[in-house]
Every structure is written in structure tokens, then in C-alpha cells.
Amino acid sequence: MSTVFNLLIKVFYDGTLFHGSQRQPRLRTVEGEVIKAFRNIGLNFEKFVASGRTDKGVHALSQVFMLTVRDVGEEKVEEVIGKVREELPVDIIIWGYRIVNFEFNPRFNAICRRYVYVRYARGFNVHKASEIAKRFIGKHDFKCFSSYLYSQVPEFISTERTILGFNIFKTDDIVIFDIVADSFLRQMVRRIVSFTELYVAGKKSIKDLNTAFKGICEVADVKPAAPKNLILFDVTYPFSFKVISESVREMKEYWMKKSTKHMLFKFLYEHVDFKYDKPVFKQFSLT
Numbered sequence: 001m002s003t004v005f006n007l008l009i010k011v012f013y014d015g016t017l018f019h020g021s022q023r024q025p026r027l028r029t030v031e032g033e034v035i036k037a038f039r040n041i042g043l044n045f046e047k048f049v050a051s052g053r054t055d056k057g058v059h060a061l062s063q064v065f066m067l068t069v070r071d072v073g074e075e076k077v078e079e080v081i082g083k084v085r086e087e088l089p090v091d092i093i094i095w096g097y098r099i100v101n102f103e104f105n106p107r108f109n110a111i112c113r114r115y116v117y118v119r120y121a122r123g124f125n126v127h128k129a130s131e132i133a134k135r136f137i138g139k140h141d142f143k144c145f146s147s148y149l150y151s152q153v154p155e156f157i158s159t160e161r162t163i164l165g166f167n168i169f170k171t172d173d174i175v176i177f178d179i180v181a182d183s184f185l186r187q188m189v190r191r192i193v194s195f196t197e198l199y200v201a202g203k204k205s206i207k208d209l210n211t212a213f214k215g216i217c218e219v220a221d222v223k224p225a226a227p228k229n230l231i232l233f234d235v236t237y238p239f240s241f242k243v244i245s246e247s248v249r250e251m252k253e254y255w256m257k258k259s260t261k262h263m264l265f266k267f268l269y270e271h272v273d274f275k276y277d278k279p280v281f282k283q284f285s286l287t
Contacts, residue, residue, distance in 0.1 A: 010096030
């Protein structure tokens, strides 16, 4: 009798050279590379599902993928993942895993998602930004802060989302936007960041925000912030993952190598660590 089980993997990737996370024909994507790595070791699997997707140029520290694996004993999972890691390119690292039941879906069973956006602090008023940040918290219609800004929303999609936390703070020469929600619409974080920056500059108001929440999108028609400074920081589930310590070391080494040329990786290298299977901010001085 063949063995069948669902395997979750927790993945870091540098989105710089990817055309997004989701599979696309003839384009380099995160899912495409991960699937190719599993196929290269001859693994018999089906149903590859993601916790969500990221756009071209956006990074992830804790993206989660699920595969239905066949003909491999559960006791061999770590060995299998070790072989897959050797097949992956340097800009993708599997650093955690978990076996889950057949009813589990990594997208719909996630408790919340957390994104972090960074930018240079020069001339940025964090205190004023925090005024508008707290107005985003709660359940609202975020159509005007998404790629559906001026398009028809499919009937099966709700544009209501609940932001559970939105903190903006500064350390050294970097401003950090830290947003937690039940889930996010496409471009939602990057449009919120841009709107917040315009509010700080005096070009948007609280009235504009309230108008946008009513679905009048002209007031929220802003250019999304650059994708290169955005990272899917974590996806929370009601259980923990087994962490591959060697992979965590590889991630930190990767951040260090990239830190001299990339603001986001400088921030990760200097200010992010891990507590069990959760990425956390180190203790640092906030200004």
C-alpha cells in the first residue's frame, strides 16, 4: 500500500530575478523552480498549492507551499528535503517543513499574513505616518488599495480585508512599515505604503482615506510603492514547523552578501532573527 501525505514547506526567496511567485509559462518563477527541484529528485507528488502569491520583484521570508507526496515514508521527509535543497538555485531556500492532514489548505487555513516594507528614513515623519496607519486597522473595503482599483471585481472575490496591526517605526536610516492582516489583495500593501507617504507629504488626508473605503477610488489612485523593498515576512498557522538550522544559516549568509547593495537585505541581516519557527525583530533602538 503506497504512502500518501501532505507536506508543507516554508520557503525564503529573493524575488529580484523572478517574474513573481506563481507559475507562468516560459518565465522564471518561484513555484516553477521549486517544482522543478522536486521533479529533479524523482519525487512522486501532486497538488502543489501556495499560501498566496507575490508579484514580480517582491520577496518572501516565510512563503508556504504544500505538496501531496506519494511513495515516500514520513520518516524520509527530511532526507527528501535535503536533496531538494541541493537542486534549488541560491535565491530560494527551504528552511522549515510540516506534515499536515488532507483537509488542510495553506491559503484558507492561515490565521494571518505579515508583510514588511522598508524605505530610507531621510525626511520622513514617522509620527505623522503613524496617525494614518491606525486608521487602516480594522475591517474595511480595500478595493481602492488593490489592482482592482478601476476594474470589475469578480463576483467570487470579496475586497473586504481586516488589518490586525499596522506599525511604522524607524531605526538607523531605515523606516519600517509592518502590516498584519487576515489576507491581502494584490498590490494592497504597496498602495497603502504609497498613500501613507503622500499623507505624510500633505498630499492625502484622512477624509481621502474614508472616501476610498467607501469605494470612491479617485482619491486613492496612487502609484504602488516599488516591489523590491517588500517582503512577505510571515504566514501564521495554528501549529509550528520543524526548522532546518543549516538553512537558517544559509539565509543569514545570503542576507549578509546582499546587504551592501540592497536596503531590505541590510535590514534583514542587521535586525531579523528567528524564535523557533517565527522570524522576529531583534531588540533595537527605535526613533
